[in-house]
Structure formats: C-alpha cells, structure tokens
Amino acid sequence: MKRYEAERKFLKSNFNEFKNIKTDKAKGLPQPDRVKPYDLKSRIISLPAVDPEIIKKRDIYQCIGDRRSNRLYSEEAISLEELSYLLWATQGITLTNKAGITFRTVPCSGATHSFETYLFIMNVTGLDKGIYRYLPVEHKLMFILPIDDIDRRLDTISLDQPFVPHFTKKSAVAFAWSTIPYRSEWKYDITAHKKILIDVGHICQNLYLSGESLNLGVCAIGIYDQEAVDNLLQLDGEEEFIIYMAAVGRKRVLQ
Numbered sequence: 001m002k003r004y005e006a007e008r009k010f011l012k013s014n015f016n017e018f019k020n021i022k023t024d025k026a027k028g029l030p031q032p033d034r035v036k037p038y039d040l041k042s043r044i045i046s047l048p049a050v051d052p053e054i055i056k057k058r059d060i061y062q063c064i065g066d067r068r069s070n071r072l073y074s075e076e077a078i079s080l081e082e083l084s085y086l087l088w089a090t091q092g093i094t095l096t097n098k099a100g101i102t103f104r105t106v107p108c109s110g111a112t113h114s115f116e117t118y119l120f121i122m123n124v125t126g127l128d129k130g131i132y133r134y135l136p137v138e139h140k141l142m143f144i145l146p147i148d149d150i151d152r153r154l155d156t157i158s159l160d161q162p163f164v165p166h167f168t169k170k171s172a173v174a175f176a177w178s179t180i181p182y183r184s185e186w187k188y189d190i191t192a193h194k195k196i197l198i199d200v201g202h203i204c205q206n207l208y209l210s211g212e213s214l215n216l217g218v219c220a221i222g223i224y225d226q227e228a229v230d231n232l233l234q235l236d237g238e239e240e241f242i243i244y245m246a247a248v249g250r251k252r253v254l255q
C-alpha cells in the first residue's frame with residue numbers, strides 16, 4: 001500500500017546510502033553533550049545505592065518466563081530503593097572509558113546513548129508527586145515540576161488505552177524516554193533513526209525484567225499524545241522528544 005511505503009523503507013537498512021555521506025563526526029564538528037546538562041541550582045535528590053538484596057526473583061530464567069505486561073496495580077507505593085534499581089537497570093552507567101564514552105546496563109549502537117529518562121512520580125515513598133529527570137552519571141534525580149494531579153495529566157497524555165482503560169494513572173511511576181537524535185546523527189547520520197528505535201526497545205525490556213525481578217507490574221506505553229507529553233516535559237519536540245513510555249506499579253493481587 002502506497003501509504004506504508006515510507007514507513008516500511010524506514011525499517012530497512014540504509015547503509016548503502018550512508019557510505020556516500022560524510023558525517024558530522026567525520027567533518028570534525030564537535031560531539032554533542034553525551035548527557036543533557038542541568039542547572040546546578042536544581043533540586044537534586046540522591047538515590048539509594050543499588051542494592052541487590054531487594055531483588056525477590058533472582059533467577060533470570062524465571063523472570064523471562066514470568067514477564068507479562070501488567071496493567072493492574074495496587075495502591076501501595078513503590079520504594080525509592082526499588083526505583084533506584086529500575087533506573088540503574090534501564091540506563092545505569094556500568095563503565096566509562098578513557099574517552100568519556102559511557103557503557104550502560106543496556107546495549108546501544110555505537111554507545112551513543114541518545115536517551116534521557118523522565119519520570120512521572122505518582123506514588124513513590126519519599127518523593128513528592130511531579131516530574132523528575134534521571135541523572136545517570138550521578139545516579140540521582142533532578143526535580144523538574146511539582147504536579148499534584150500528575151495521575152490525571154498522565155491519563156490525558158496516554159490517550160484511550162485499549163486493554164485496561166486509564167490504567168496508567170493508577171501506576172506508581174511512569175517512565176518517559178526521550179531521544180536527543182543528534183547524539184546519534186552526529187555519528188550515524190541518516191542511519192541513526194532506525195537504531196534509536198531499536199535501542200529504546202532494549203531499555204524497556206530491561207525495565208520489564210528488572211520490574212519482574214522485584215515482582216512489580218510493568219506495561220509499555222506506545223499510545224500517547226506526542227505534543228502533550230513534550231509540552232509537559234518542556235521538550236522542544238525537534239531536538240528532543242519522547243519516543244516511548246512505560247508504567248510501573250505494585251501488582252494488584254486479584255482476590
């Protein structure tokens with residue numbers, strides 16, 4: 001079908017075209033920031049050190065086998081220790097080489113890591129409701145905005161959910177991953193975009209598996225209002241925009 005053509009082309013490799021392109025890196029243009037800078041006067045919240053003792057299911061085989069998209073959450077909060085572990089599992093830095101390139105808990109084409117993690121905090125012990133950003137180098141949170149009705153705002157952003165209506169607003173925390181595409185475009189030019197989408201899938205899968213290891217419920221969110229979420233998170237929608245979201249909460253045990 002005609003209207004699928006461009007979308008299908010996007011799924012294919014364009015390395016043959018790429019061979020004839022001089023990338024910004026090859027031209028000697030400066031590399032963009034590897035992580036988004038922040039105002040040092042911001043409210044910064046320390047996260048507890050990642051503690052493997054909190055893991056309930058240690059068997060990777062069991063976690064992979066039990067993983068399911070879970071959209072039914074209890075009203076019980078999740079702890080800061082649990083959130084710390086989920087953030088580490090999804091974007092934590094496990095190695096920084098001499099050139100300053102970060103290697104993380106997730107693979108990423110050329111270690112370009114074009115992502116930033118924003119959090120909609122609804123019900124996490126010790127944190128005010130609102131919007132936060134994860135600072136992976138420091139393993140800390142930056143508080144962006146207090147929002148009392150954050151659950152309602154998330155509900156509006158995540159549109160009409162087909163399986164369990166309005167499930168996102170009942171979660172304890174929602175992750176929203178943005179991309180800053182130029183971090184990858186600088187090196188990969190026109191081949192960057194397909195890689196970015198593949199890379200973000202790894203992040204969410206690590207959220208699913210780390211969530212399962214804590215017996216938390218996780219559900220990916222691909223259905224969301226682009227403009228509404230970018231506006232709320234104060235992203236310009238061009239140089240940085242949200243590409244994927246996921247909700248996390250304590251699993252509701254059905255009686």
Ligand SMILES: Cc1cc2nc3c(=O)[nH]c(=O)nc-3n(C[C@H](O)[C@H](O)[C@H](O)COP(=O)(O)O)c2cc1C
Nearest residue numbers: 067068069070071161162163164219220221222223
């Ligand atoms: C990219 C992506 C986007 C998704 N978006 C949504 C969503 O917006 N709402 C939802 O309820 N589930 C969403 N899901 C979850 C899928 O519906 C779910 O993975 C699928 O039904 C298979 O179920 P399972 O994850 O339990 O194996 C999404 C999953 C992926 C991978």
